[in-house]
Amino acid sequence: MKLLKILILCLLPLLITGCYDRKELDDLAYVIALGIDKGENENLNITYQIAIPLKISGTDSKNGKENYTNYTVSAPSLYLGNSEVNTLTSKEVNLSNVKLIVYSEELAKEDLTGHISELIANVDIRPKTTLAICKGKSEEFLSEISPILEASPARFYELFFSSSNYTSKTISSELIDFYTDAQNIQQDAHAIILENKKEEDSEKSSSQESNSSEQKNTKIETTGIAVFNGGTMIGEIPITQSLPHLIIKNDLNQGIIGIPDIYSGEETVSLSISPSRKNSIKVYYQDSIPHAQITAHISAHILSSESTTDYIDKENRNALKESLEQEISKQIYEYLLLLKDLNSDIVGIGNYAKNTCLTWEEFENLHWKDNFKNCVFEIKTIVDLNVSETAFHRLPNV
Amino acid sequence: MIFEGIFGTWECIAAFCCIGIMPLVLTLPTFSAEQFGTASLLHILYVSAITAFLFFTAFKLLKKFKEKDILDISHFLGGNVLKYIVGIIIILFLFFETFVSLSEFTINVQNTLFHESPQEHIAILFTITILISSFIGLKGVFRVAALIAPIIIISFIALFFSLSPSVDLINFAPIFGNGIKTFFTTGTFHTACFECLALLFLLAPNVKSISKVSTLTFGFITLLTAITYFLIFGLISYPSVTDNYAAIYEITKLISYGRFIQRVESIYILTWLLATFIYLSTGICCIVKITKKLFGINDFKRIIPAICISLLCASLMLSSYVELLTFRKFLATYITPLIIIILPLFILTFANIKLKHKEST
Numbered sequence: 001m002k003l004l005k006i007l008i009l010c011l012l013p014l015l016i017t018g019c020y021d022r023k024e025l026d027d028l029a030y031v032i033a034l035g036i037d038k039g040e041n042e043n044l045n046i047t048y049q050i051a052i053p054l055k056i057s058g059t060d061s062k063n064g065k066e067n068y069t070n071y072t073v074s075a076p077s078l079y080l081g082n083s084e085v086n087t088l089t090s091k092e093v094n095l096s097n098v099k100l101i102v103y104s105e106e107l108a109k110e111d112l113t114g115h116i117s118e119l120i121a122n123v124d125i126r127p128k129t130t131l132a133i134c135k136g137k138s139e140e141f142l143s144e145i146s147p148i149l150e151a152s153p154a155r156f157y158e159l160f161f162s163s164s165n166y167t168s169k170t171i172s173s174e175l176i177d178f179y180t181d182a183q184n185i186q187q188d189a190h191a192i193i194l195e196n197k198k199e200e201d202s203e204k205s206s207s208q209e210s211n212s213s214e215q216k217n218t219k220i221e222t223t224g225i226a227v228f229n230g231g232t233m234i235g236e237i238p239i240t241q242s243l244p245h246l247i248i249k250n251d252l253n254q255g256i257i258g259i260p261d262i263y264s265g266e267e268t269v270s271l272s273i274s275p276s277r278k279n280s281i282k283v284y285y286q287d288s289i290p291h292a293q294i295t296a297h298i299s300a301h302i303l304s305s306e307s308t309t310d311y312i313d314k315e316n317r318n319a320l321k322e323s324l325e326q327e328i329s330k331q332i333y334e335y336l337l338l339l340k341d342l343n344s345d346i347v348g349i350g351n352y353a354k355n356t357c358l359t360w361e362e363f364e365n366l367h368w369k370d371n372f373k374n375c376v377f378e379i380k381t382i383v384d385l386n387v388s389e390t391a392f393h394r395l396p397n398v
Numbered sequence: 399m400i401f402e403g404i405f406g407t408w409e410c411i412a413a414f415c416c417i418g419i420m421p422l423v424l425t426l427p428t429f430s431a432e433q434f435g436t437a438s439l440l441h442i443l444y445v446s447a448i449t450a451f452l453f454f455t456a457f458k459l460l461k462k463f464k465e466k467d468i469l470d471i472s473h474f475l476g477g478n479v480l481k482y483i484v485g486i487i488i489i490l491f492l493f494f495e496t497f498v499s500l501s502e503f504t505i506n507v508q509n510t511l512f513h514e515s516p517q518e519h520i521a522i523l524f525t526i527t528i529l530i531s532s533f534i535g536l537k538g539v540f541r542v543a544a545l546i547a548p549i550i551i552i553s554f555i556a557l558f559f560s561l562s563p564s565v566d567l568i569n570f571a572p573i574f575g576n577g578i579k580t581f582f583t584t585g586t587f588h589t590a591c592f593e594c595l596a597l598l599f600l601l602a603p604n605v606k607s608i609s610k611v612s613t614l615t616f617g618f619i620t621l622l623t624a625i626t627y628f629l630i631f632g633l634i635s636y637p638s639v640t641d642n643y644a645a646i647y648e649i650t651k652l653i654s655y656g657r658f659i660q661r662v663e664s665i666y667i668l669t670w671l672l673a674t675f676i677y678l679s680t681g682i683c684c685i686v687k688i689t690k691k692l693f694g695i696n697d698f699k700r701i702i703p704a705i706c707i708s709l710l711c712a713s714l715m716l717s718s719y720v721e722l723l724t725f726r727k728f729l730a731t732y733i734t735p736l737i738i739i740i741l742p743l744f745i746l747t748f749a750n751i752k753l754k755h756k757e758s759t
Contacts, residue, residue: 009530123510127651158657176652180638187635351635354571360435360636363572 026053029091032068032154033100033145035138036115038107039074044115046081047072047139048093049153056152068153070143078118095124099157101131101175102138102194105226105233113182113231120179127176130161132194133226133233144196144218160220168243168255168273170222182231186350186368193224193236227344229369235342237335244335247296247328248347250278256303259327262319267306269320273298273328276384283353290371292349295380296332300324302387311387321385328381336377343373399603400467400687401536409540410601410611411618412547416676417594418619419550421730422626423646423670424502426590429727431631431639434585437575439627441585446620449592452739457612459746460602462753468599468742469691475749484745485692488600489685491737493709495593496681498726500524501713503674505722506644511667518714524678525710531679532686532702539679546672551618553669558625560653565632575636587735591623592616596738600684643723682706 035047048071055067071088075081085093101119103112119125134141147156164172173192181189196218224236225245237245246252252275258268276299283292302311302320311317339346350368357363430438463471468488473481504521512520531539574581598605598612605611630645633652642648650663685705690698716722 006530006533009526012526123513127648128654176634180635183638183641184635348568351566351568351571354436354568357572359572359574359577361577 023092027091028094029089030097030154031093031095032097032157033102033142034078034095034098035072035102035104035134035142036078036107037104037137037139038110043074043076044078044081044107045072045074045137045139046078046085047142048081048085049142049145050089050093051097051153065146067147067151070139072139078115078122095122096126097154098125098129099154100161101125101129102134102141103132103191104138105133105135105193108133108191108226108228108233111231112178112228112233116175116179116182116231119175125175127174127179129175130157130192131173131175131178132192134194135223141194141196144198145220146218148219164242164246164251165253168246168252168257170239171225171242171245172251178228181346181348182228184350185364186345186354187348188344188346188369189228189231190346191226191228192222193226193239195221195223197221225346227339227342227346229344234344237338237342241331241335241338244328244332245347247275247298247332248279248281248294248335248349250275257300257324257327259320259324261305261307261309262316262323263309264307269305269307269309269311270303271300271324271385272303273300275299276382281349281352283349283356285356285366290353290366290368290375291378292352292375293378293380294332294349295382296328297382297384298324298328299384300386302385317385317387321383324385325381325383328383329379332379332381333377336379340373340375343369345369345372349375399465400469400600400684400691401604403537403604404606405537405540405601405604406544407606407610407614409537409544410605411614412545413540413543413676413680414594414597414611414615415547415618415622416543416550416673417597417680418591418615419554419622419670419673420499420677421591421593422623423644423673424499424506425643425723425726426730427627427630427645428640428643429730430588430627431636431645433576433588434581435575436570436572436631436636437581438631439570439624440573441575441581441588442591442623442627444581445585445588446592446616446623448586449589449595449739450616452589452743453592453595453612453616456739456743456746457598457608459743459750460599460608462750463602463746465603467602468745469688471749472745475745475752480745482692484741485688487737487741489688489692491733492681492685492688493712494729494733496678496685497709497712498716498722498729499674499681500678500709501716501722502726503670504713505719506647507667507671510644510647510663521710521713524674525706527675528678528682528709529703529706531675532682532706533699536680536683536687539676539683543676546669546676550669550673551622553666554622554625557629557650557653557666560655561629561633561649564652565629566635567632569632569635584731587739588731589739590730590734592619593734593738594619596742597680597684599742600688643719678709682709 029050031048032051033049037045039045049068051068071085073081073084075084082093120127147153150156150159164170171192178189178191181187198218222239224239226233227235227237243255254272254274256270257273258270261267261269276297279297280295281292283290305311309316311320353366353368354363430441434441469481469485472484500521504517504524507520508515508517595612595615598608602608626646629649631639633649639645647663650666653662654660682705686698686702689695689701695701716725
């Protein structure tokens with residue numbers, strides 16, 4: 001009898017769960033990218049890029065634009081946009097696979113704080129989703145994207161935006177970082193700027209495309225770093241400055257740098273660089289002016305040299321080491337000057353200014369964001385230079 | 399004795415660990431962030447030291463009363479009047495703690511997992527589980543905890559190893575956060591994360607070795623709390639960390655190993671559900687047994703459904719999440735330290751004086 005009672009009680013919860021609200025995987029439309037533009041009458045134009053799984057899967061899967069479709073709706077918020085787009089699609093939209101969120105530059109120059117809070121509050125959207133700003137309308141940007149080398153657009157975005165793990169020519173830009181930085185008083189937010197570059201495909205033979213003129217491929221490209229003050233975009237820095245950004249933020253994994261040969265000054269020596277340890281950043285105040293001492297620790301390996309200089313020789317190597325140290329310090333300094341001009345601390349030097357205070361109130365009284373433009377930088381780079389084994393065999397005179 | 403039988407040492411430690419993680423999973427880290435800012439981790443270490451001193455003093459005083467729980471000691475000190483007062487205070491505290499936790503966890507589960515299910519349905523699911531476990535008894539609950547606790551401890555250690563490389567130590571500066579005064583004055587009795595240790599005052603006659611259980615439980619809880627605070631405050635900088643009332647859930651969303659291991663928060667929610675089950679069941683079992691002892695109810699099983707239904711109704715009473723958080727904050731900041739440390743210390747100190755006086759005369 002006792003067992004029966006327990007059994008009945010155990011079965012009771014099963015009656016509560018129903019299947020009326022069940023969701024099958026193929027009943028959902030998976031959004032892979034969101035584009036948000038300024039619309040009319042205080043509305044937003046939200047573009048949903050939805051994957052077409054049937055075209056991605058299978059042996060005859062293709063790259064390019066065929067694997068996704070775009071829907072654009074006008075709504076005051078993302079949630080309202082979701083319900084709008086649900087009236088246009090045969091399946092319910094699901095945001096759990098969003099890999100990219102793009103805001104138009106026009107909207108970013110107003111204020112993104114409220115929009116980002118809404119995205120962060122959405123349980124489906126991952127905090128590590130890439131956040132980007134695009135030139136022109138995000139609707140156009142998303143409709144022109146043509147994934148190459150990858151059939152799945154979601155995987156294309158994932159791989160494309162993870163390239164900062166193996167190159168120093170771009171940076172990562174995540175939703176959660178933007179959200180926290182935009183609210184902070186010790187740091188400013190940043191995001192990557194994306195552009196679609198059209199180029200003529202010269203290899204396209206006339207026999208294949210006899211009726212069309214020249215086929216144009218659109219390639220997505222990171223062109224800059226959008227600099228924010230709070231949630232408002234105040235300027236941009238070319239992506240060529242990504243290396244110093246990564247070094248100061250301790251985000252550098254590995255990169256390649258080219259510096260002129262120490263004797264000729266014309267040929268280039270290519271070196272792979274990675275951090276040998278974390279940077280040391282110290283902020284102190286002198287006559288109410290903030291000073292930031294930044295010491296970058298870099299481990300470098302000579303990959304190749306176009307010159308005939310023997311870098312196995314200790315003296316030459318030391319000279320190259322000094323030259324590299326000066327080059328990196330110069331790049332960091334120039335980058336920080338650009339930030340100073342914009343008065344936006346996107347690399348988070350203010351975080352280290354907190355160390356000078358015992359309490360948060362003391363730090364607030366420093367008014368870091370207002371004082372960043374007065375900051376004096378002292379940059380030092382310590383390079384640990386090695387000649388890689390492959391270079392050893394290739395280098396001339398060895 | 400409130401409970402019958404003897405509980406194993408590991409069973410007790412395991413159950414206390416499951417109970418101890420509940421405040422961490424819910425809003426306690428956010429309350430700390432609001433009050434102590436960047437000093438929250440340091441504050442936890444400071445509070446751990448204070449709690450260790452206070453609890454071990456109390457357990458030392460308890461040693462002189464073998465085979466007696468806090469109600470027996472209250473009876474010894476102030477007769478039936480004090481026994482009833484202390485008993486009712488403990489019942490009310492346990493009831494409030496349990497229903498607020500049920501309500502809070504139900505809302506969190508609804509927000510994260512079951513968006514379309516009504517809150518009532520989720521709360522009923524929990525209540526039925528608690529009802530069954532209350533019939534089985536505290537020994538059964540503790541035995542289940544002995545199986546669950548290793549999973550929970552391993553999940554916390556895995557959390558630490560997955561996320562610690564991303565922790566930025568600079569987020570812990572300025573070291574005294576929202577002020578030295580707040581840190582040392584109002585912060586001194588923020589002991590809500592150690593509330594599970596207070597159960598030892600009720601279970602003392604049923605535990606083989608109080609010193610072993612209390613020391614190991616304290617060690618585990620301090621470790622789990624320190625890991626949680628280290629990760630939350632090291633990953634999400636202040637003041638953004640105050641925005642989320644389920645901060646630990648937010649940081650589990652950051653875990654990913656390549657493309658294969660992602661969205662592990664669902665596994666963490668499962669472990670927290672198990673811990674919630676232990677937490678709520680222990681609360682109800684204690685309420686039932688204390689009621690039985692206080693009012694001499696022979697067939698105590700008859701009051702279990704009544705208490706569970708009251709708990710369910712009370713948990714649905716706080717309709718607004720803001721209301722719930724205000725109530726939780728009040729409970730954790732002002733009431734919990736009073737009930738779990740001050741009250742037992744007060745009773746034990748005077749009971750010891752009375753015992754000494756009796757022995758000398």
